[in-house]
Amino acid sequence: MNIKAQIPNLFTMLNLFCGCAALVMVADYKFDFAFYFVCLGIFFDFFDGFFARKFNVAGPLGVQLDSLADMVTSGVVPGYVMFKMMSDSNCFGIQSYFPYLGFVITLGACYRLAKFNIDERQSVSFIGLPTPANALLITSLPLVADYFHSEVAMDFSYIKWFLIALTLLSAYIMNAEIPLFSLKFKNFSFTKYKLQILFLLVAVFMLFTLRILAVPLLIIIYVLLSIVNNIVNKKASI
Template identity: 45%
Template sequence: MSLIKRQIPNFITLLNLLSGSVAAVLAVQGDLGVATLFVGFGIFFDFFDGLAARALDVKSDLGLQLDSLADMVTSGLVPGIVMCQLLLQSIDSYMDLDFLSSEVNWMIFIGLIITLGSAYRLAKFNIDERQTESFIGLPTPANALLILSLGLILEYHPESFLIPLIENTYVLIFISVLSVLLLNAELKLFALKFKNLNFKENWFRYFIVIFSIVALLLLQFVAIPLIILTYIMLSIALQSKT
């Protein structure tokens, strides 16, 4: 029975990996909406595997490594593929007709720097003892949601003011580079884990949760980049006061 108990968190982590693997296949096929749904499943499982490990008191080094490997697929590989797809669409729409096809094909792989940056960030996380109560750099799930939201906005909000930016090849390259920098920046960001319900100690967590819900209800997928930006700016503001 104890063996089964120890494996429950690992099984949940494998569901994260399975979700990410399905999302990767869908992203390659260009089905970005459903791919995002499966990434959402993966992030859900990623949250609950740690919760299960703490509740059952069965945290292990194996679970830590398995968690990072699963995140590498769900929150590292998939957003890289999605950015490649977005770059491909932008190049087809906006690049000069005389642009050499071989160069175009290579340019789309710039999106994979997001995958490389995610791998580096996850490796650092495993050995960085400073990240027990907060994050140093943007967490890979948050970054994945940021990148995947661009495809959702493109598909479901064609009238959004963000569309011209998402369809611009050079803006997408800039976002890819910025993503890598945010993932690995020496930037302290607060975690959303509530140790207690005390408002004074957790007001910023309550704020970001309520803000996210309201923004999603009003703006739907367009709200996701705004939520990530607000989270980063609020974290910086909190650090400036300490």
């Protein structure tokens, strides 16, 4: 057995384990630990691709394992978090089935992951919001709400329509035909990756100053920066 070939798969399995642990945390209303496990899973997800390229052992098995692990960590977990936010707040009534709309996020993530595997355009950049970024956005919401409403934690009754709109927007933007810049560096050229470096510097500053509040803001900034970058590049090519 080629040990090097199994190292990326090991990291993929660690990603999957973190996704499973995050689901348990959500079920126990430990949204902070769920968020941390999702972050750890995304960390492992980054390094499985890194080692696959470094050891030149990328293959179809690794691609499939990566998507299946991401489906749990970045697909099922955020959908379950949204379901919990909708159902446990009683904003739709006890007998309402509306909270199940939260799993539209899971369906959108599943479709995106399947499309990503066969879309050759996404080898350098992304088309639509990557599922890990979307997972960070959704799983950070309970923590942001708790930050602002610590004395009435998880009271989402006044923003039920916001949650529905965000669920639908989340599923849409993961599959939208919007080019988004990748944060994967093939070398350390500042000229080539100045946008990515600028974003990472802003991200570090915001995370240190705003902490959990920075997470949803950074996802929004990431999308807006990509759109502006697309417009600038389009004008430059004319």
